[in-house]
Amino acid sequence: MRRRRNRNFIPSRILLAVMILICIILLFTSYVSNFTSGPIHTIANYLFVPMQKGIDYIGNTVFLNSEESKTKEALLAENEELKSKVNDLTNQINTMQLQQNELEELQSIYQLDHSYGNYEKTGARVIAKSTSNWFNTFTINKGSADGIEKDMNVLAGSGLVGIVTDVGTHYAVVRSIIDDTSSVSGMVISTGDNCIVSGSLKDMTNDNMILFGNLEDTQGAVNPGDSVVTSNISDKYLPGLLIGYVTQITDDDNHLTKSGKISPVADFKHLQDVLVITTKKEVGDVGSEASD
């Protein structure tokens, strides 16, 4: 009875089979050709992104206000803390300045001119957070129309946040480095040793850490507190971007490599404004141009 009422020209079981097939075809094409969604992007551009921007704007005003209502004591304490930090940093800058001058001199002698950190950046706003609790991706309000391309690096404050994985005309999807599927080739500044930095949902939820491994530190010179930056052999990340600081280091079972935890610099809990580096890493054509 009920079935007849439901305009039942195709049995739902067959319809299910057809739809599963469509999904599998979608999966397969996206796996093989790196195709992600193509024409549906247009819908997202004109339908969702403006609405998400609007809602995000309202949300931010509401939630920023709750942030603004800190007590006077808390603000004073914070002010005090920040002042001492400013002093520290000023001192640090002075010494750095001297070292920088020296470095420039030496570089000019050697005719080297690597300028780490002087990449062109453009600011963007986070308009939607990850779609599930399992992944750490977010959407920003700039896309190909603003010069964003796939594989561009994203920073927040002074730390690396992630990489652009998908671009629409007016939005882009960023996968953060704390995502469980993310891995970055890193380097410990103090010793120049390379390692692999990978996100971990478990360690992120437990104590806000990400993992590193494959560190070949034969002298045992890497200590907790050392900074880890993106390495120069990474094929998608620009060299010299600060990832975080080593907090814990242990020997692997093979006694050749080490692994441990890194505390990331960027504040992933409160991401609002990010910087997208519009320079892309150029590695010749070793399979980097997989996208269409």
Place this chain on the structure above:
Amino acid sequence: MEVKPLIRKIVIIALTIVAAYLLQTAVFSHLVLANVTPNILIIVTSAFGFMRGRKDGMFVGFFCGILLDLASGTLFGLYALVYMLIGYLNGLFEKLFYGDDIKLPILLIGISDFLYSIIIYIIFFLVKGRFDILFYLKSIILPEIVYTILVSIVLYFILYRLNIFIDKPDKRSRSKFV
């Protein structure tokens, strides 16, 4: 006569999906509780599944999944597949469904969310050698289910009214305006 209600149904359901998607990605991302956000789209998929049957559940799930695929930037079509199956499975319970009783809907939504979480865990985490299922259960899956169920208690009644509105537009609008 046949086409008009169909278009009407599609428009209403499409708007619902869009609203749910925006709720999930833009509104509830500000309202994180115990490190998790609720899964609004699973509520919509599941609810339309057991309220309207297998076919409708399937299509609602498919489009919810497509939206998530768009925003996640990983393998395209995976969420569509998972949500579609969940919508279909919920459709099997259509016969057991009696409107105002909230126990079955809550149970089904909870189970759907659990199923979804387990599938995601297996596909993305277990295969990578993350065997600590208890941890994921404790810190992500269960909190998400609890939060989702809490939200669904409110959301379900809205969806239920909406479902009645889809089927009997005339009666409702008449009672409203007279």
